[in-house]
Structures are given as C-alpha cells and as structure tokens.
Amino acid sequence: MIGAGVFVAFAPAAQAAGSWLLLGLAVAALVAYANATASAQLAAQYPTSGGTYVYGREQLGPWWGFVAGWGFVIGKTASCAAMALAFGAYVAPPGWERAVAVLAVLVLAATSYRGVTRTARLTRIIVAVVLLALTVAVVTSLAGTTPAWSNLALGDEAPGTYGVLQAAGLLFFAFAGYARIATLGEEVRDPGRTIPRAIRLALGVAVAVYAVVAVTLLVVLGSDGLAQQADPVAAAVEQGTYAWASPVVRVGGAAAALGALLALMTGIGRTTLAMAREADLPRWLAAVHPRYRVPHRAELVLAGLVCALVLTVDLRGAIGFSSFGVLVYYLVANLAAARQGTSFRRSPRVLQVVGALGCATLTLTLPLGSVVAGAVVLVVGALLRGVGRRAARP
Template identity: 60%
Template sequence: MTDPAPLARRLGLFDAIAIGVGSMVGAGVFASFAPASAVAGAGLLIGLAIAAVVAFCNATSSAQLAAQYPTSGGTYIYGRERLGEWPGFLAGWSFVIGKTASSAAMALVFAAYVAPAGYTELVAVLAVALLTTVNYFGITRTASLTKVLVTAVLAVLLIGVVLGLTGSSGPAVGKLGSFTENGWHGILQSAGLLFFAFAGYARIATLGEEVVRPKRTIPRAIVSALGIALLVYTVIALTLLSVLGPELLASSSAPLVDLVVASGHSWASPLMRIGAGLAALGALLALIAGIGRTSLAMARHDDLPSYLTAVHPRYSVPHRAEIMLAAIVCVLVLVVDLRDAIGFSSFGVLLYYLVANVSAYTQDSQHRRYPKVLQIVGSIGCVVLIATLPATSIVVGTVVVVLGVTYRLGRVRRLFT
C-alpha cells in the first residue's frame, strides 16, 4: 500500500496570520460577548484577561510543538508523538467534534444577520456549501479569500467603534457596576466562554503541512494572530460595555448592531450586519480547512476511516474529509443552538489544549522555545475553565468524548483481531 499523498507547502507568514485572525475575530466579536456578559456582567473584562493568559500559554505550546512537528493534524499529532496514541486521539476527537459544532454555529450566525425571515437554515446550508467549494479548489484560494474577509471585517469593526463612542446617546459608564458583582465563578465562566473566541490560532498549526518554512513561520504566525485578536477584542469589549452596559449586552443577539443603534447611528445597522456576516464566513472558511486537515491526520493513523486519507491530485486538499464535514455541518444547522454550541466548543477545545500543554512540557531543550511554567499555567487554566463552563456543556461534552473513546476501542479491536 502506497503512502498517502502529502499536501503542498503554499502558505507564507501573512497567509497564516490572516487565517488565524480570520478564525478568531469572526467567532469572538459576534458570538461570545453576550453570553459572557450574561454570566459576569462587567466582569467579562477580567474574564477576557484570564482567557487571554490561558490562550497565550496554549499558543506558545502550540508554536513550540508545531516547529518540531510541521505536519497536518495539530495537537492530534503532538499528543501521539509526545504522550501516546490515546492522548492524541482525545485531542483530535475533541477538536473535530467541537469545531464541527462551531462550524454549524458560524453558519447560523451568518444566516441570522443576512438571511430573510424564515430562510435562516437554508442560507446557512448554502454558506457551508459555498465555502466547502472554495476550500475544495485549494488552500491558496482559502487564504486569499480569508485575507479579503479579514480586511473588510476589521474595517467594519473600526467604523462601529468610532460611531459607538462618538454617538449622541453618550457612554453607559454608570451602568457598568462592580467588576466582581456576579462573583468569581461568573468571571471564570465568562473566561471559559470567551476562550472560544481565541481558539482560531489552532487552525495555523493544523495547516502545518502546507506552510512554507514551518519551523519559522508557524510560531511567528500563531503569536502574531493571537496578539492582533486580543487587541481587537479588548477595544470591542470596552466599547460595547461603555455604550450598551452589561444588561443590554447580555440580552443582545446582535451586539454590534445594537451598538450603532444605541449611539444614534441606525443608518449603519446594515453595514454592521454585513460585517458580522463576513466575519462569520471568515471563521467558517478557516474551520472547514482546519477540521479537514485534522480529520486527514486521524484517518492516516486509523483513528478515522481510511476513506478520508484521500488528497485531491490537482488541488492538494483532503477533499473527501471536507465534503463529509460539510454534510455533517449541514445537518447540524437544523438543530444546533448558538449559545450551547459556544460552551460545547469551548469544552472540546480546552481539552485539546490541555493535551497540547502537557505535550509541550515533555519536549527537550533542543526543541524548547518557551519556559515550562507557561505549559503548567496553561494546563491548570484549561482544567479550571472546563470546570466552570455551563453544566450542559460539560455533560454533553463528556458524553461525546465517551462516545469517541468507545468508537476507538471498537476500531482498535477490529484492527487487531
């Protein structure tokens, strides 16, 4: 049996940064702040800082590992190489199922902002089909479209911030209340929910087999993308809280639209909706690419069906994995709830990065770029944030992980009997 075909190295530093920023900004700005405000009020700013610290630790672990193992699969591969097959499977399974739910959520965010009433699910399905087609024709097209989307979204967010802070209604600073009014459990829970917004840098590591000069490019791209996203989140969070206040933000299904309306610039609502739609498309585009590559890596090691190891001979993409993913996401958009999906995705991604931190801790001095204390802080942070997620997210996430373990046990027994 011949070895599976490799993917082509076509992505430069700017391409990788754009994919990381596009993955994070779309999810975070338009989906995470409302549920975080609901549990923490103004304390979501502290939650954002905590999430950023954990994300930074995780990002440095991912960067350090990606430099040593520049291949598709991200922490699925790192866990296998450093800790063994089962930790690797746990990471890969957690990533695939969590990010598949995120894909459905992003498709629904896009449709919620741009679709006519009654056509939300149809438009969401069409978005998934369109972006899967873009990914099918090559990773360079994915990167090019992502750069266009990121540029447009950042421009819209800048306009929203300027309009919000210079509007006629004046700031709502007096409505903020105490940062710890909802207690530290609420703050930590908001950090777990907001961590969902930082998880996009994982997409860079999962594309490791397609990045030019990966040992140099991947670490720089991961840290750069995370820094850009944190700056954007901080500015947006401060603006939303100062204009809307925690209560209105918590109940908002479209925070950026409510921001311009509250500031007396209702004319800008369509622009914010377009920006939200583009951001969701950017996140969905990168999600499809990242999940496809992780599925490819898992299939190469017999943790998913070997049918998914196929790489298109012309476009050099895991086309079967991406098509199967698209079909599953299209089914999920009919039943998924956005806020539940955020918690469920955070559960899976935090498990994924727990494996990454432990894996990075085991690396020798030759491959070490960052001190071990960062991996210790990152591991503890992942465990704490998992424990403070909504109970439904923990229960559903645990059940899905158990199903994955059961599936692999059955598959291992078939392979060795």
C-alpha cells in the same frame, strides 16, 4: 481569530459574567497566551502539518494524539454551526435565521467539495473587511450615543468565580484560531522561528481588538443589554444616531462568518482524513474524490452534522460545545509541551502548567449542557477508535 467570534461571543459571555465581562476576557487571554507558548514551542520541534494531533502522538502516545484530534474535530464542528448561526443572525430577517444558516452550510459544503478553499489572499481581504467593519462599529457606536462609562465598573452583584470562568471559557471560542498557524509547519520558511513569532503577534493583536470591542459594547449596551443580543456589534450601532452604518457592520459580520465557515469545513475534512488513515476514525472516511481530490465522504458527513446542529442548538450552546473541544485540544498541547526537553524549551515550564490547569478549569466551568455533551462525544469517539482498531488488526 479576528473573525466571526468577535461579532457573537460577547453576548453569551455577558450572560455568565455580567459587568465582570472584562475580567473574563483577561482570564481567557491569559490561558490563550499560555497555550500559544506551548503551541509555538511544539511547532518549533515538529515543523510538520497536523498540530497537536501530531504533538500528542509524539510526546504522550497515540491515545493522547487521538484525544487532541477528536477534540479538534468535535470542537470545530460546533464552531461551524456557530459560524453559520452568526451568519444567519447578521443577515436573515427574524424567524429565518436557521434556514439561512443551513443554506450557507450547504452552499459552502458544495464549494469545498469541488476543491475550492480559502486562500491566503482571500484571508487578508476578509480580515481587512472585518477590521473596517469593527472600526466603523466602534466609532459610530461611541459617537452616536452617550457612552455610559460607569458600565465598566464592577457591579455590586458579582457573578462569582464560576461566572467569570464560564465567561472566559465562552470567550476562548474567539481565541482559538492561532492553533491553525502551528499546523502550517511544512508550508513556511524557517518554521522554528516564524511560527512562534506569528502565534504571539497574532494573539497580541486579537486581544487588543477584543478589548476595544468589549469596552464599546459594555458602555453602549450595558451588560444586561449585551447579554440579550444575538448580533451585539450591529445592535450597538443601531442604538445611536448613526444607525445607517449598521449594514456595513452586518456585511463585515457576514463576511467573517462565511470565511471562517469555509476555512473550518476544509480544515476539519483534512484532519478527519488524517485520523481515518491512522484508523483513529473509521477508515471509509479516508476516501479521496478521484476528480476533485478532496476527502468527500468526510466533508459530506461534516455538512450533515453541522446542519443538524444548526437546527437543534442555539448560538450559546454551539459556542460552549466548541470551547469544550478546543480546550481539550489545548490541554493536550500543554501536557505535550511540558514533556519537551530543555533543548526545545522556549518558555518556562510553569506556563505549560498554567495552560493545562487553565484549560481544565475553563472546560469544567462551561455551561453544564456543553460539558455533558462534550464528555459524551469524547467517550463515543474513544469507543469508535477502539472498535475500529480491533477490526483493522489482521
């Protein structure tokens, strides 16, 4: 969660909510917490790999599992495009952002194709670099300018409920990482205890970091200035007298984007492989490379789709589309958790109700283009599944 999202998600959220951005962040955190309790509760009952794709199948039926898995695949594919565009925004000269983003996708696709994935040790290094960059950004931004604390006051021109909820939906993009913890049920000790604690702790730390960064960006750039930046964290540093620290922040943003991109491409490839084996996606995507032991067809298709998105959508569109898919994924998680029996219940059922309603509401209040595109892709995926399963019948 503490990755590239924190470097880019606040700008489109400010476009939607203006000075009410912090309220949108609070709503996103509330929905994320409800979702986290559902994921933790389900992970305790099903300590296996697969996350909500498994939970939906077990609690609600195969079609619900497919919806969750397909939502994950399309949402995270858009996340890959957003991460690549974030990398381009932080390192490329003006006009070269998309070309650099495509190059990053191709290089990491080749890396993943050869079986190189992001390890736990590398993850710790990336998080340390990101936290260092964010610390430098916050300190130099506040010390190098005269912070306008009045920017934290709610503006007279309220964006309305729709604007706040749209900001929350866009900021949800940055919260989505805790689902990955729930997919590691077969790889940790005592998963029934470890995974729920890890999800709640990770979410709490992320919310605290996001709040500090959001406040800093608002008092330095203002909501209008923030809304116009593709690289808001670096822009806040460059506003003041400590602009020399900007390269440190840009390195942190670039590292976060590349680390997230590699992890996402690896995870999507494996989820696609699992779905193809169940005939939820075309079975030819289930092929595994004889030497590198990776789902090479799935990864090649993914790389092509991500490059197409990078060349055709902007960062706000990629974030909105990603949030749509991820919110659908968590909607299924909440519905599945609500069906669990009392012996597995670790939180009040009302939290799953709040989570499900929150996911549905934030999904519908995302930018219209993201909602329409997401709905179309969901329907196309369902049609492909239906055709594929009919073809697979003897």
